[in-house]
Amino acid sequence: DTVLTQSPALAVSPGERVTISCRASESVSTGMHWYQQKPGQQPKLLIYGASNLESGVPARFSGSGSGTDFTLTIDPVEADDTATYFCQQSWNDPYTFGAGTKLELK
């Protein structure tokens, strides 16, 4: 299975730029997607196909990468962005998710 590795947690101040990384154990081309999950809520799609912004998602969010290394960037970070962010690949069978990066605001 394709293992997706994310750093477990980050803490940033509002107004700063934050990058959240996801590294795949094998190439997933651009079949990488990013989700935001707030406590008690279902996940929400932010970025699909590595770099495409989902409709309705603020332009502060962006994604980049291909192959094995991917990044979700939030610039600038706002207080409402406190959440856990998951990457997910749909290139290799089975689909897999990263363990999530918990973003906290200082």
Added chain:
Amino acid sequence: EVQLVETGGGLVQPGRSLKLSCVASGFTFNNYWMSWTRQAPGKGLEWVASITNSGGSTYYPDSVKGRFTISRDNAQNTLYLQMNSLRSEDTATYYCTREEGAHDYWGQGVMVTVSS
């Protein structure tokens, strides 16, 4: 507005069965693949099953293959997950999702607890 509403969760003993349902609205159901994804308490996300828009093909990870069956009724805009031989490690919130590679819409989720 796209809506996905799951039902059928609850407490079940190990080895028993449970069937989840998901009623979809706000989009043309038979145009989309659909999936189930689960999340154990305090844990990450795990893809459980996918089904093509016609229902002709289904896909599962090894962790549930042979025990879970995904199906759909396009006339009723409903997705199902039949779960047999349940184990304690199947305890999770189960989400119904619309799938286009990415899971672009998620239901609120339904809790399944496997315990004696």
